[in-house]
Each structure stands twice: as structure tokens, then as C-alpha cells.
Amino acid sequence: MQLARCERRPPPGEGRRRRGPPPEGGARLLVLFSRETAAGLMPAPGDGIHVYPPWQILSIEGLSCNAILNTHFSQKVFCAGKLGAASDPRGLPSAGRCGPPSLCTTFGLLEACGATAEMEAEQGAAPGSRRRGGGSGLLARRSLSLLEAIEGLGQAGSVGQDVEVVVQRVYSVPVSDGSPGSALKARLLPPRSSAAPPPAEKGKTRLCVLVQDGYGTFSVVQLHLLPRSDDLHRYCRQWQGRTCLLRGIKVVQRVTRERSTRLFSLIDSLWPPAVPLQDHGDTASMSPESRSAAVAPRFCYLLSGQESSVEPTGDRTASPLYLPPTKQTLRDAVQSPRQTRRCSFVATVLHKRKTQGRDVGQGEVWLLLTDAGLQEERRPEGPCRRTVALCVSTSCALTSSVLESLNSPAPCRMSFRDAVREHGVLLCAEQSVVEVCSVDPESEPRAEALPRPVRLDPLTAEVTPNSVCSLSGVIVGVDETTAYSWPACNRCGSDNLEMLPERRPNLRCVPCESPVDEPDTRVQLEVFLSSSLSNCTLKVKFPGYDVEKVLGKEVGPLAVYVRVVTRKPALWIGLEEICL
Numbered sequence: 001m002q003l004a005r006c007e008r009r010p011p012p013g014e015g016r017r018r019r020g021p022p023p024e025g026g027a028r029l030l031v032l033f034s035r036e037t038a039a040g041l042m043p044a045p046g047d048g049i050h051v052y053p054p055w056q057i058l059s060i061e062g063l064s065c066n067a068i069l070n071t072h073f074s075q076k077v078f079c080a081g082k083l084g085a086a087s088d089p090r091g092l093p094s095a096g097r098c099g100p101p102s103l104c105t106t107f108g109l110l111e112a113c114g115a116t117a118e119m120e121a122e123q124g125a126a127p128g129s130r131r132r133g134g135g136s137g138l139l140a141r142r143s144l145s146l147l148e149a150i151e152g153l154g155q156a157g158s159v160g161q162d163v164e165v166v167v168q169r170v171y172s173v174p175v176s177d178g179s180p181g182s183a184l185k186a187r188l189l190p191p192r193s194s195a196a197p198p199p200a201e202k203g204k205t206r207l208c209v210l211v212q213d214g215y216g217t218f219s220v221v222q223l224h225l226l227p228r229s230d231d232l233h234r235y236c237r238q239w240q241g242r243t244c245l246l247r248g249i250k251v252v253q254r255v256t257r258e259r260s261t262r263l264f265s266l267i268d269s270l271w272p273p274a275v276p277l278q279d280h281g282d283t284a285s286m287s288p289e290s291r292s293a294a295v296a297p298r299f300c301y302l303l304s305g306q307e308s309s310v311e312p313t314g315d316r317t318a319s320p321l322y323l324p325p326t327k328q329t330l331r332d333a334v335q336s337p338r339q340t341r342r343c344s345f346v347a348t349v350l351h352k353r354k355t356q357g358r359d360v361g362q363g364e365v366w367l368l369l370t371d372a373g374l375q376e377e378r379r380p381e382g383p384c385r386r387t388v389a390l391c392v393s394t395s396c397a398l399t400s401s402v403l404e405s406l407n408s409p410a411p412c413r414m415s416f417r418d419a420v421r422e423h424g425v426l427l428c429a430e431q432s433v434v435e436v437c438s439v440d441p442e443s444e445p446r447a448e449a450l451p452r453p454v455r456l457d458p459l460t461a462e463v464t465p466n467s468v469c470s471l472s473g474v475i476v477g478v479d480e481t482t483a484y485s486w487p488a489c490n491r492c493g494s495d496n497l498e499m500l501p502e503r504r505p506n507l508r509c510v511p512c513e514s515p516v517d518e519p520d521t522r523v524q525l526e527v528f529l530s531s532s533l534s535n536c537t538l539k540v541k542f543p544g545y546d547v548e549k550v551l552g553k554e555v556g557p558l559a560v561y562v563r564v565v566t567r568k569p570a571l572w573i574g575l576e577e578i579c580l
């Protein structure tokens with residue numbers, strides 16, 4: 001914990017709005033900051049810090065000043081160092097620059113709520129009062145500040161006002177079927193013949209929007225369930241980037257940076273704001289200097305609503321506050337200097353690898369990606385590879401068209417919006433959106449044409465699991481315990497054969513719909529390979545080789561998927577031949 005000796009300051013403009021007794025400005029206080037909060041704030045003598053509710057006050061007998069605890073929602077509003085030597089910190093020139101009104105202001109207003117009619121009359125008389133963040137705004141039907149609307153009406157109840165916000169992102173999140181209601185339903189209903197629920201049930205997702213008000217505050221609004229997740233595109237088109245009114249929303253939770261790092265990595269990618277923000281202290285906007293100095297938010301609200309809770313205003317153009325996802329090349333996305341960052345790009349999926357025994361959409365899936373930039377003849381500079389692995393976690397909602405593409409063996413082009421780069425790994429998780437790119441030669445010039453075959457990096461000792469590379473070598477051993485064979489159709493090669501018990505031939509190919517007299521024999525076996533990589537055991541899973549004839553055979557270059565890498569006691573790499 002950090003203990004700070006502080007002096008309480010009245011929020012700016014309080015005297016103007018407040019009807020109660022004058023604020024006890026200048027009172028001495030002790031403020032306790034938790035380690036996380038202190039690390040985020042880095043408080044220094046002379047700094048101004050806004051402590052948002054809820055916090056707690058502790059009076060200690062025999063101690064002249066009170067202590068403030070549970071200051072989890074604190075934000076630095078100015079730095080002592082930034083004020084300059086000439087300015088007097090007591091003048092507090094920028095104290096109100098970033099901060100919403102304090103709880104004191106709000107309480108002052110709530111006390112005044114009895115005189116609603118009087119206030120409304122006053123408001124009607126004052127031109128532009130809607131734009132003034134404080135008092136009159138709270139009683140107006142439309143607010144420009146999320147914090148005002150939320151703090152003014154308490155955390156339990158619903159927000160009675162309409163709040164004007166910009167929809168920065170539209171996405172959906174998977175809904176777990178583990179609710180008590182659905183478990184009960186499953187028990188009461190007769191069991192289905194197949195264990196798998198119908199696809200419509202499986203693909204249910206909840207629509208969410210990330211909104212920002214003109215003061216810079218973010219909120220996530222959880223909306224209705226999408227029965228078919230492909231509807232997401234429609235809501236993106238309708239809402240994303242536009243100024244909308246939020247109505248009939250409820251407060252679910254207040255979340256902090258420490259507890260929701262993924263959400264805040266998206267918020268950070270939208271910071272600093274595209275245009276100067278409003279501030280609660282005055283009608284004038286924040287100066288560019290104070291805007292760039294403003295610290296990214298440390299908390300935000302989770303709200304809930306329905307489809308009708310988001311209503312676009314008349315303006316059809318994108319709001320100047322909207323920061324659209326910037327499309328990058330795959331190389332830029334991988335090489336970006338920031339450690340944790342959201343990135344958006346279009347890439348070709350060369351290979352998909354599902355979690356063992358599960359369908360795409362039920363478990364995590366690894367995608368091997370490339371684009372024209374990574375495939376260029378000239379070696380890309382730096383350590384960048386020809387292909388990039390991306391993990392789609394179960395927390396990323398996939399639309400039915402994406403699932404269809406991922407379940408088909410053909411390569412496909414997809415766009416990835418707000419993917420996370422964490423510790424050098426690309427990840428689609430909460431708030432990420434994956435979409436299939438339309439195969440439209442008009443909109444996509446032939447710049448994206450990939451070489452055939454696709455170029456892969458040669459296998460090196462630094463290789464990581466879930467990547468693809470090319471490999472040549474000589475087969476030096478066969479693991480006969482893992483070898484097995486199966487029959488396949490001698491016409492189409494399909495292994496989808498059915499047994500006809502009392503007939504000759506007793507095999508029938510399902511795709512060809514014809515009997516199979518002399519089936520081909522397919523063999524899967526694992527071999528040990530010697531390659532240019534010395535002091536390393538390579539075990540490769542091959543399809544379609546005859547066990548008797550493989551020893552000493554030269555193979556490659558093959559496209560292989562890296563399944564396992566063990567570095568101790570000696571380098572051992574488990575690979576699998578794949579078709580690209």
C-alpha cells in the first residue's frame with residue numbers, strides 16, 4: 001500500500017453549481033492506494049488525483065485527519081511536473097481538465113432534485129445549458145456524459161437518461177450454455193439421438209458495443225442475443241463509428257484495468273482520442289496539450305440493454321471521435337514494437353489445426369496465416385517469417401460463415417479485427433472479430449495473389465509449436481508401433497467407404513456411390529528423419545507410404561506442421577506432413 005498525505009480540493013465549478021454549504025476545501029486527508037492503483041497512478045508530491053466513488057472514509061480517534069480507503073477508481077488529473085515552475089499549484093489551473101464531476105457535486109444536485117420544475121425552467125432559459133456537463137445536464141433528458149448519468153442515479157438502478165455516445169466497436173461474445181435454466185431443460189427434455197446440439201443453439205452469441213462519450217469515458221453495453229451470429233455485420237454497419245443515444249440501460253459492473261486487461265488493451269488502442277475531449281469543468285474543450293497528457297482510463301462500466309437501447313442519431317456520417325481499426329499488413333502486425341497491442345489485418349489461412357477431437361468453434365483453433373507481403377521474393381527484413389500462427393480462443397465468437405470456411409479444407413482469406421498480440425503471439429479473443437473476405441476481384445486487386453506453392457521457412461532449431469515450415473531429409477527409422485493402414489476408394493481416393501456385409505465386393509464408396517473392387521491401401525506411419533539440422537531428433541507423421549520401402553528414402557521439401565518441441569535433454573521435434 002502507499003499512503004499519501006493529501007489536501008482536499010473542491011472540484012472546479014462547484015461553487016457555481018452547488019446549493020448546499022460551501023465545500024471544505026483544503027482539508028487534510030490521508031489517502032491509501034493499493035499497490036495496483038499506486039503503480040497505475042505513480043502519485044508524486046504536487047499531483048492532483050481524482051478519487052471516484054465508491055470509496056470509504058475512516059475516522060480514527062485521536063487522529064486529526066480522516067483516511068480515505070478503497071480508492072480503486074482513482075485517476076491522475078494533473079502532474080506537478082507538468083505545471084511548470086512559474087505556475088502556482090495552488091491555482092490548480094488544470095484540476096478540472098479531465099475529471100467528471102465529483103460525488104459531492106452529484107449529491108448537491110440530488111438534494112436539489114426536489115426543485116425539479118424550478119431547475120427545468122432555469123435550464124430552458126439558459127441557452128447551451130445541455131452542453132455544460134454539470135448540474136443542468138443531469139436533469140436534462142439527454143446527457144453527454146456517461147459518468148454523470150451513471151453516478152447521478154446510483155449503481156443499482158437503471159439509468160433514466162439518454163446518453164449521447166460514439167460507438168467505437170461492435171462485436172459479439174460467446175454465450176455459455178451452462179446456465180441453470182438450460183441444464184434443467186436438458187434434463188426434462190428427452191435426450192437427442194446425437195450428442196451435438198443443433199448449430200443454431202451452439203452459435204448463440206451476445207451482441208456488445210464499446211462506446212465512448214465526448215469526455216473520453218468508455219463503457220461496454222451488453223445487448224441482446226444474436227440467434228444467427230452473421231447478423232453482427234448488420235449492426236457493425238448500422239452503429240460502428242456513429243453517434244448514438246443510449247437509452248434504458250442498466251449498470252452491471254464497474255471494471256478496472258487490473259481485472260480486465262484484454263478489454264483495456266482495446267481501450268488503449270483507442271487512446272489518445274482522435275479529437276479534443278469535452279471537459280466537465282467548462283464549456284471550452286481541453287487544450288491539445290492537456291489531451292496528450294491525459295492518462296488512458298483506468299476503469300470503465302459494464303452496462304446492459306436491449307436492441308432498442310442503441311439508437312443512431314440523425315447524423316449518418318462517422319463521428320470525429322471515432323477511431324476505426326487501422327488495417328495493417330501481417331508483417332506490421334507481428335513486428336509492431338509495442339508488447340501488447342490490438343491489430344487488424346487481412347490474411348490467407350493456409351492451414352487450420354483444431355484442438356484434438358473437437359469441432360472448430362468448440363475448442364481453441366490455430367490458424368497458419370500468410371499474406372503477399374510475407375511471401376515476397378526478397379527476404380523480409382528482420383526475424384519475420386513467411387507464415388504466422390494465430391490462435392483463435394474460445395472467447396472469440398465466430399460467425400457461421402467463418403465456421404463453415406474453417407471446417408472446409410480449402411485456403412481462405414479472412415479479415416481479423418482487433419486481434420491481440422500478447423508476448424509475441426497473435427490471438428483472437430474477447431472483442432476480436434473474424435470475417436470471411438468476399439472473393440470479389442474488383443474490390444481486391446491482384447496484389448494479394450500468393451505464389452504457388454506457398455513459400456515456407458526452413459525448419460530451424462528455434463522453431464515453435466503450432467507453426468509450419470518446409471523440411472527435406474532422409475528416413476532413418478520407422479516407428480512401427482504407431483503405423484496403421486486403411487482402405488480408400490481407388491477412383492476418388494475417399495476413405496469414406498461403407499461395408500456391405502453379404503455381398504461381393506463388400507466395400508462401397510459413399511461419394512462415388514459405387515462398389516470398390518480393389519481398394520487402395522493408405523498407410524499412416526511415423527518416421528525418424530535425418531536432416532541438415534544436427535543433434536536433433538525429428539519424428540514426422542506421414543500419410544501414404546509403404547512401410548517396406550521407406551528406409552533410406554530421401555523426402556522433401558515437405559510442408560510440415562510443428563506439433564511438439566522438446567528442448568531437454570536434447571532437441572526433439574514432432575512434426576506432421578500437411579498439404580497446403
Ligand SMILES: [Zn+2]
Pocket residue numbers: 489490491492493494509510511512513
Ligand atoms: Zn470413390
